[in-house]
Amino acid sequence: DQPAPAYKRVLLKISGEALMGDQGFGLHPPTVERIAREVKSVQELGVEICMVIGGGNIFRGLSGSAQGMERTTADYMGMLATVMNALAMQSALEGLGVYTRVISAIRMDEVCEPYIRRRAVRHLEKKRVCIFAAGTGNPYFTTDTAATLRANEMACEAIFKGTKVDGVYDKDPVKFPDAVRYDTVTYDDCLAKHLKVMDASAIALARDNNLPIIVFSLDEPGGFRGILAGEGTYTRVHG
Numbered sequence: 419d420q421p422a423p424a425y426k427r428v429l430l431k432i433s434g435e436a437l438m439g440d441q442g443f444g445l446h447p448p449t450v451e452r453i454a455r456e457v458k459s460v461q462e463l464g465v466e467i468c469m470v471i472g473g474g475n476i477f478r479g480l481s482g483s484a485q486g487m488e489r490t491t492a493d494y495m496g497m498l499a500t501v502m503n504a505l506a507m508q509s510a511l512e513g514l515g516v517y518t519r520v521i522s523a524i525r526m527d528e529v530c531e532p533y534i535r536r537r538a539v540r541h542l543e544k545k546r547v548c549i550f551a552a553g554t555g556n557p558y559f560t561t562d563t564a565a566t567l568r569a570n571e572m573a574c575e576a577i578f579k580g581t582k583v584d585g586v587y588d589k590d591p592v593k594f595p596d597a598v599r600y601d602t603v604t605y606d607d608c609l610a611k612h613l614k615v616m617d618a619s620a621i622a623l624a625r626d627n628n629l630p631i632i633v634f635s636l637d638e639p640g641g642f643r644g645i646l647a648g649e650g651t652y653t654r655v656h657g
């Protein structure tokens with residue numbers, strides 16, 4: 419007998435870079451499939467899953483505008499990049515037999531569904547994985563903020579932020595071997611100490627709605643499922 423998962427509905431946020439494997443750019447299908455398997459294993463626990471995937475493996479608004487492009491145009495390109503990642507993840511999940519919907523903040527009805535909140539909730543109730551694409555639909559935001567927004571709208575109990583390391587550290591654990599991982603940390607400490615969790619507007623939005631952020635390693639096989647089953651190491655960001 420499995421213990422009941424600690425959460426009934428969660429949102430998994432991953433960066434676009436999580437999908438590029440060891441390449442410097444774009445999509446690495448075996449990596450996409452590996453993450454899809456992690457998602458499937460959590461879905462099998464009966465957890466309802468939302469996903470938000472960044473676009474940084476394809477395009478980032480800030481780098482576009484640094485090259486002279488208008489910021490808003492560059493941001494729209496970044497949002498379109500997230501749609502490509504969402505479609506790749508949908509394809510991988512469907513290959514594993516997981517029903518999935520891509521739901522875009524910018525209408526593109528031939529490609530995916532538009533965002534209609536009640537419809538998305540219904541998909542979740544039917545155990546379909548909902549991948550929210552195109553960020554918030556607005557320039558000057560990030561997919562971290564989009565993740566927090568959608569997690570609130572979908573009444574998720576937590577955001578799971580999958581990263582390369584198993585939590586939030588006081589300094590970069592890749593550069594400093596003496597870095598210390600926090601078991602828990604407050605939103606305010608994240609903001610005051612500039613800890614690398616999510617950008618400030620996303621953390622503030624989570625704080626204002628008391629939405630916990632679980633930072634964990636996506637590189638750890640079975641890690642996502644383990645946390646939902648009450649195991650593993652991670653950092654819980656809370657009020």
Ligand code: UDP
Nearest residue numbers: 434472473474479493496553554559560561
């Ligand atoms: N973006 C945006 N509005 C949003 C979400 C994203 O304009 O609500 C754009 C922005 O240009 C950003 C890009 O999409 O640089 C890719 O998203 P993000 O940088 O969050 O991706 P990640 O770093 O998670 O891969």
